[in-house]
Amino acid sequence: MFISLTSDLPDFKSASFRPGLNIMVAERTRAARRQDSRNAVGKTSFIRVLDFLLGADARPDHILRRPELAEAFYELQLELEGRVVRIQRTGVDPGTLQVDGITVKNAAWRQRLSKELFALTGKSGEPSYRSLIAFYLRDVQNGAFDNATEVHRKQTATASQSSLAYLFGLDLSLLEQAKEVATAEKSLKELRKAAKDPVLGMTLGKAQDLDAQIRTLGIQVGNLERELAEFKVVEQYSQHRARADELSRYIRKLNDSLVMGERRLGDVEAAINQEDESQPDHSYVQEMYDQLQITLPGGVIRRFDEVAAFHRSVVENRRRYLDGERVSLLESLEEMRQRLERADSERANVMRILDAGGALETYNELQVELIHIRGRMSELQQRRETIDKWENANRHLQLRSAEMELRFSTDLSDRRSQIDEIAQLYSSYAYEIYGSGRPASLSVEASKTGYNFVPTIGGDRSQGVKSMALFCFDLTMAVTAHRYGRGPDFLVHDSHLYSDVEGRQMASALMLAEKVASREGLQYVVTLNSDDLKKAQDEGFQVEFNECAKLTDRYDTGGLFGIRFN
CATH class of the missing domain: 1.10.287 (Helix Hairpins)
Known part of the structure; x- marks a missing residue:
């Protein structure tokens, strides 16, 4: 669990965390000027600082590498395996960290977190630590709230399957085999595409056309061979x-x-x-x-x-x-x-x-022509053999794809009780928010590429409903992974998740988060604008929560870092 987040910046808004529900509140102040806004006070940056201290890449465009912030130290106290660990990192030297006063490389810190947060062992086929933590610290700038099963707008469903399968306790070895088939299919597709590219000079042609050309060249070779055998100078x-x-x-x-x-x-x-x-x-x-x-x-x-x-x-x-x-x-x-x-x-x-008879020059020319035709014929035969190999490979891959889909289906059937438990969690969470008016389900479907996770909440497909489907999915994921020792005991959400959610559903979601976090020994951290929090409270949200930090829209010192910059 998170314990505290601090910095040596003079006006940095430190955060103090507790088990259960933690809310960072962005509040409008009376002293704020009319043009001030809470959209730039640092709610999203707060999550990015947490991610930074948990081993995120800090590319040159990262906010903590800006000249105004790069010199500062940021510190996170985190409970790992029953003991408090103190992590410090700065934007000046993003490749190293201080962990309990000891300098370590960021790669080594990630490796430690992969074991202590996600119980990764380094076996082949396991997802990376960063691909897993991205589901717990979704970055709105990457489009992580666009789709429940993806954490990056350019990420394909296949790319996220390994992470989700691990967190939900499904068979990674099957995914690895499916990935091999998918890689082979992609390579074959690329080869076919390259073969049609005239620039590469690899045009193969159609099998029947090649057969016709080979037969024609064979006749020419036979005629030339007879002509040379009977040739008189x-x-x-x-x-x-x-x-x-x-x-x-x-x-x-x-x-x-x-x-x-x-x-x-x-x-x-x-x-x-x-x-x-x-x-x-x-x-x-x-x-x-x-x-x-x-x-x-x-x-x-x-x-x-x-x-x-x-x-x-x-x-x-x-x-x-x-x-x-x-x-x-x-x-x-x-x-x-x-x-x-x-x-x-x-x-x-x-x-x-x-x-x-003929001239010696003619005889030599006939021999050269014969060599040329034989060479052309050999080239066509090689191309024909390549097409045969590709066709055989394609049939083999189709067979393997069908076999993989059957194996995934069989695996899900064997795990029926486990899948039912996951689906029941998701449906119960959605019921807490919408009641019986919107039937909800989280299905895990088999395909040739792996496990497809499909979270749905019935009724209209408004952005607010989609946001709550993502909330229920993340909560189901965090609970399932933590129960079976494959995930951390925290989950963080940005205020963007609630921007289109109605007050009643927001109140229900926050109360659900508090109840589940307390029951499961988790920590749910969320950033909210004060008016959204007030809207939820007006709709019945009255449970206790920890206000871990408060930001304001005061222009000079109200934001997370206590300074303003363009």
Whole structure:
């Protein structure tokens, strides 16, 4: 139990504790200025000083390392195992403490507290001392009042399971096994994620796609192996290849010329046919004049005859030119066809030589290609084996997860009387506060990751009801752990827990805390504003309690440290 908290700061508000209910009161004074507030008088700092003397880390941003406070000594007298221990610590040298006048490292002090407060033995799988004490000195700045089963807003339910399981006396060995499975699942998930990251170059692909690629590469390997086995190296291979390429270009050129020549021949023959069909006919002129009963002069008729004779002469000359052009094109085309036939025949002979073998360079290139394909195939096979291993590991982990959930369920079934005792405590505490109007339960459920603690109080889900659910949970935890020698004999709550609680429920909670603490040999410490305390007293809170310290909103000296700072 706590006995006293003091400091060498001149105006520090010392605290004196007793068994049972202890309240630090933040009171409004008449002399306080209108702008003064009790929200900064040091209620939360009071809890942080206690935590500081119980081995908390004191990082550079810790309040007791501020220049205004760092030089001061803070002292806690604490009863441990039947004797009073005096602890002193300063923000200037937060790594060491004075315990009964002897300098010890903070780590050694924690180790001692872990044994004397929580009976920890240092076995594998046990929770740390700091993870346990955090449930007894919840820090509002860490979000410790947001969720009953967590003491840090970034903490997962899984992370707090070990601490709660220890305090409630459940099987830590099962949790350790579940943690191994969860770690393996997380590692496998991270590996899968990394395998999909192109930056890491570890893309594995899908099993069916890899199988298809491996089979295709296997066919290529077989073909290359046969080709190399039958390969013959041809002498002067490069010269033959050059000649074949030259002949191919020549043949393409001849084919282009043939196409152009045949088009030209077609144009000439079309022109000849057109000449035959387009002779002029002057008879329509004579017929037109006859219909008009006009007789053409003889000179006009003679002129038509002369024009027709001239036109026949022009047509005959053009016909002779076109016939000559046609003959010339036919001869040229025939010559090109003969040249094309000879070139094609020569190229066929060269290709037969090339088909019979290849160059040494080609042979080496085939070998390099074979090595490359084999390497690629080996890589894909390794990736395929990795996928098989991962799939097998995933199936194995799923099986182990299901097995762990069954083992947790079996363990809870075997501990039915113990679980019922815990649930009964919680329900009875909630009944003291709300009566029968709000049924309450604390269930412990099995999952693949461990024990899930679910405290509930029926009715609306207001913040006040949630706060009282947390109060009942902490009280159940503290009583259970103390009864079985796994927890200390004190529990501390910040005034933030009661900020949204109605006066009647606050009165009931404080009376319950006093009754349980007295009956169980515990010490319940809480910080409250004087108006909240008055509100509870007006609703029937009349039990005796120890006012362990009093803070005021007086600006200069009323706060915990007796000084003001920004």
